[in-house]
Amino acid sequence: MMFKKLIPPKQWQPVVFALMGAIVGLTVYIAYNARVTSYLSDDPETCVNCHVMTPQFESWKHSSHREVATCNDCHVPHDNFVSKYAFKAKDGLYHASMYTLHMEPQVIKMHQPGRETVQANCVRCHGDQVMDPKDESLVTSYVHNRTDRACWECHREIPHGRVKSLSSVGYQIQTLPVQGEKKDVIPSWLEAALKNKN
């Protein structure tokens, strides 16, 4: 009965409960402050919760991939639900620790698991461009030959460009996607001026 041993003696119980309450409260507040729930989503804005990801976010936002792919479409596995969230948790905890300890390098590079994931995702969407089903059935090790080279060995600018240091961005007004927002083409001063021009 290990559990019994953990229950403190009577005179300590109020103190222990108060302290545990303090810990839980503090944890809840930290989770809120760190926007923990956002990490469950696929929203790219989650990835710029940490500003070191600004160069990656901005370069993606200026690329054609922004129309069809979020960060997670390329950077987490899509073979099944479990591996997706396991990978997310592994990567996320590593990133969070490095960031908390101020250990992020000037140039952030993908590690091997990340590279494999991204390569698999290139093929996931662009498989038809690199593989021909007819040849696949005729040629041994065809798939391997067609997909084992990292796509970005040649497509070096896709989508983040070739320069990826933390200082590569310069100033950025974090204009976040304005989908669904009312676009206002005529500024309000001109709207008013047009109304009383006579």
Next chain:
Amino acid sequence: MSSKVTNWLLFLATVAVVVLLAMLGSNISDRKSESQFAYQPQVKIQNLDPRNQVWGENFPRQYQSFLETKEQDFSSKYNGNQLRDALEESPELVVLWAGYGFSKDYNQPRGHGYAMDDITNTLRTGGPTEPGTGPMPATCWTCKSPDVPRLMNEIGIAEFYKGKWFDKGAEIHNPIGCADCHDNKTMALKITRPALIEAFESMGKDINDASHQEMRSLVCAQCHVEYYFNKKTPVEGVPYLTFPWKDGLTVDDAEKYYDDINFSDWTHSLSKTPMLKAQHPGYEIFQQGIHAKRGVSCADCHMPYKTEGGQKFTDHHIQSPLANPANSCQVCHREEEKELIANVYSNQDKIKEGAKRLEKLLVRAHVEAKKAWDLGATEKQMEPILKNIRHAQWRWDYAVASHGGSFHAPVEVGRIVNTGTDRAQEARIKLARLLADLGYDKEVPYPDIDTKAKAQKYIGLDMDKLEAEKANFKKTIVPEWLEAAKKREAAMGIQTISSK
């Protein structure tokens, strides 16, 4: 272990956990406030701030490339970014515009960075000496500067158009720049010139429905369009900037529009024709071409994306795509650069061939018409002839004034030159009959106009006087304008992000 020791250990462990949690909490807050400063702009841009250099503080890449519009290092076969005297290259133009400002001075366009210099220097704006003097209305400033929306907002639209070009000179200072197209807070594309909004209304369209890709052309369409000054509506006596789009965007639609309201820009001093001047209908002609029909925007080729460091951004060095085929054409067309440029030139050569020929026919038509007047032709006899001349030159002008037209919509521009040639010859056939009726059956001699100077003398311009007036204006008035601008902008101040 006694329960006392256990309890104390439990207490210490809890203390450690809480301290660590508190440190994590404060670390998260630190990092979050850090991101308020990392990558953040340094300056608060005020609404309609006309000073391009202030916007440039926050957007150095866009601003640096915008400054490159002052380069003068590129020349294509027919255009480029250098100051070239178009009248010297084609003295015929002097005769075609006899009685109108363009016969005094007309240069090939330079970059946006020169907008203020060029409008100040051209003889067309003359040498006004005091308020209310000079040949041009205030409306001429409309496309030259981000000071225009600032001033329109301060005094109202009609009030801005009112009066002479001189009257607003002290208020307009910065060359075409950021505030002309961008919102100061979100940097979203904006329309700041009422004429385009009104033109959309006249067609029964709402400009607010434009997509982002369309906006990448429409901000250019604020100025690179055919326009006229309407002195009757909406305000009597104010030259109100208006686009003739009510009936549509083609050369024929605009021609019909002007005929219906009996409008003419000026009366030709030789042939007495009520003339139309076409002004760079770049947007309208582009709309007739294949690139527009495939959804390409102006910015796609004239401001292609560029990469610097890890950043992709829009190149604000607005220029001829021929100076930069790698980023403009070759994004979509995987042909050799030489080949692509040769394709553009071949379109231009073919259309220029016809347009050049039409130019000479128009000179002849004006001169022959003058001969008919001299021999005593009546208004009634001349009316159908002048109508042909008006339409012929309108079409010629429409085709050549839109500098990129031969590329933007080659078939349409070819058609415009064709129909212009048809009307010019129509006028000349009628003139030949009329001259014969008046007892003249020989060729009317082509004037000796092989240089700009000869042509200007031929139409009776006193160039020395014009140049002296301009020199005086630049010596006395321009420094005053610059002084006023300096004062005004010093008072605007600069708000940094950290200032209250």
